[in-house]
Amino acid sequence: MAEPSARRKALAEREVEKEREWNAPELQALQEAYREGRLSLVLGAGVSKACGVPMWEELTRSLLRSSLAGLYDAVGPEEAPLHVRDIEATLKERVRPMIVRYVKAKLGDRFLDEVRKALYQRPPRLSGTVREILAMERLCAILTLNFDDLLETFAQRLGVAGRYRSIFEAPIQIPRCRIPIYHTHGFLPADPSLRRSTSLIFSEDDYHDRLHQPYHWTDHVFIDLLARTTCLFIGTSGEDPNLRRLIDLARKLAVPNRHFILLKPPAPLPGDSREAIRYSASRRAVWDAFEHLGLAVLWIHAYPRDIPAILRRIRLTPPS
Numbered sequence: 001m002a003e004p005s006a007r008r009k010a011l012a013e014r015e016v017e018k019e020r021e022w023n024a025p026e027l028q029a030l031q032e033a034y035r036e037g038r039l040s041l042v043l044g045a046g047v048s049k050a051c052g053v054p055m056w057e058e059l060t061r062s063l064l065r066s067s068l069a070g071l072y073d074a075v076g077p078e079e080a081p082l083h084v085r086d087i088e089a090t091l092k093e094r095v096r097p098m099i100v101r102y103v104k105a106k107l108g109d110r111f112l113d114e115v116r117k118a119l120y121q122r123p124p125r126l127s128g129t130v131r132e133i134l135a136m137e138r139l140c141a142i143l144t145l146n147f148d149d150l151l152e153t154f155a156q157r158l159g160v161a162g163r164y165r166s167i168f169e170a171p172i173q174i175p176r177c178r179i180p181i182y183h184t185h186g187f188l189p190a191d192p193s194l195r196r197s198t199s200l201i202f203s204e205d206d207y208h209d210r211l212h213q214p215y216h217w218t219d220h221v222f223i224d225l226l227a228r229t230t231c232l233f234i235g236t237s238g239e240d241p242n243l244r245r246l247i248d249l250a251r252k253l254a255v256p257n258r259h260f261i262l263l264k265p266p267a268p269l270p271g272d273s274r275e276a277i278r279y280s281a282s283r284r285a286v287w288d289a290f291e292h293l294g295l296a297v298l299w300i301h302a303y304p305r306d307i308p309a310i311l312r313r314i315r316l317t318p319p320s
Contacts, residue, residue: 011276012269019265019299026260026298027310031317033230034138039314040229041133043144044236050127050303051150053119060099062118067106100203112188115200119148120190126154128308129234134158136315140229143182143222145236145243147200149189151181168197170217184218210242219246226250226259232314233261233295234307244293251294261295262307269301 033039049055054062068087104111133142134155142164144151155161165178168187174180186197201210210216225231227250238244238261250256265283270276283299290297300306 008271011271011273015265015269015276015279016301023298026296027313029258030230030232030260030314034136034314035317037138038140038229039136039138040141040143040225040231041136041139042225042231042233042236043133043142043146044234045146046235046303047127047129047133047144048146048148048150049235050129051124052122053124053146053148053150054121059115059118060103062121063103063107063114064099066110066114066118067103098203101205104203112196112200113192115202116188116190116192119188124148124150124153126157128304129311130154131158132308132311132315133234134160136311137163139179141180141182141225143184143225143231145185145240147183147186147188147197147202149187149194152189167221172217172221182218182221184222222246223250223253226257227254228257230257231259233259236261238263238290238293238295247294256294259295260298261290262298262300262310263290264301264303265299 030039045055064087107114130150131154134151142151149166152161152164152166155164163179164181165174166181166183166187167174168183172180183197185202186200188196188200200206210218223246226247236243247259263286265279266286267275267279267282270279287297298310300310
């Protein structure tokens with residue numbers, strides 16, 4: 001028999017309250033780091049997703065269809081959609097990690113232009129998270145794993161563009177009193193007249209090439225931030241093997257700082273006693289796994305609500 005709704009609600013609220021208590025000391029550490037100017041943000045795809053930018057699945061689907069556009073000439077307009085659908089289904093099922101490699105080969109010199117077209121197919125919206133990030137005047141740095149220009153675009157619209165300097169290639173030059181925005185996977189602004197990266201870290205072979213360049217400037221930047229500042233990871237699952245490699249390397253090179261990651265619990269909030277046991281166990285397992293990596297977890301439940309609220313608390317808390 002299902003437990004009464006009041007009981008179910010109480011179970012869920014009890015777990016959320018536990019998480020608030022666990023988050024409290026972590027928030028204090030982040031507030032202190034921000035006040036002292038030693039807080040850096042590491043931004044993943046979730047930050048761009050909240051602004052309406054297409055994620056990997058949608059982006060690769062658009063690029064794949066662009067790369068197959070010539071089928072109309074080969075088989076005619078009636079048969080071509082069937083060919084596109086079947087090729088897309090086959091690639092997704094059999095060689096999913098190689099789709100972007102396939103697309104790059106098909107598009108050739110048009111690849112970056114087609115990525116730009118797919119990336120900005122809809123006007124981006126200013127999310128609460130990006131708004132709060134751009135209100136944080138005392139950040140040491142922002143490192144983004146995204147190659148879109150959302151931070152720069154909205155900084156311009158909010159009148160704070162002069163606070164930042166975008167960096168996406170070596171040699172690195174950071175003017176004083178500027179917050180660097182490091183685009184470690186490349187930079188592809190919506191305006192084609194602006195400077196951009198000559199390549200992106202997007203496909204499987206791009207990642208392989210990067211791993212064979214142990215002294216790439218992006219590794220140096222990331223390791224420096226991990227060793228010298230407190231990093232807060234936002235919009236990333238923390239599952240990127242290269243990210244974990246650099247965290248491990250930084251811990252071997254310097255006395256490790258404590259870093260933080262915002263995550264949802266790995267299971268839905270419990271509705272009965274058995275679910276509460278599973279919820280607690282799975283949450284503890286994730287906590288332990290990231291603790292061994294050197295990342296403290298701050299638990300959140302609703303990205304649009306909780307992430308901006310946490311950033312606001314970090315930014316607005318007065319000195320003790």
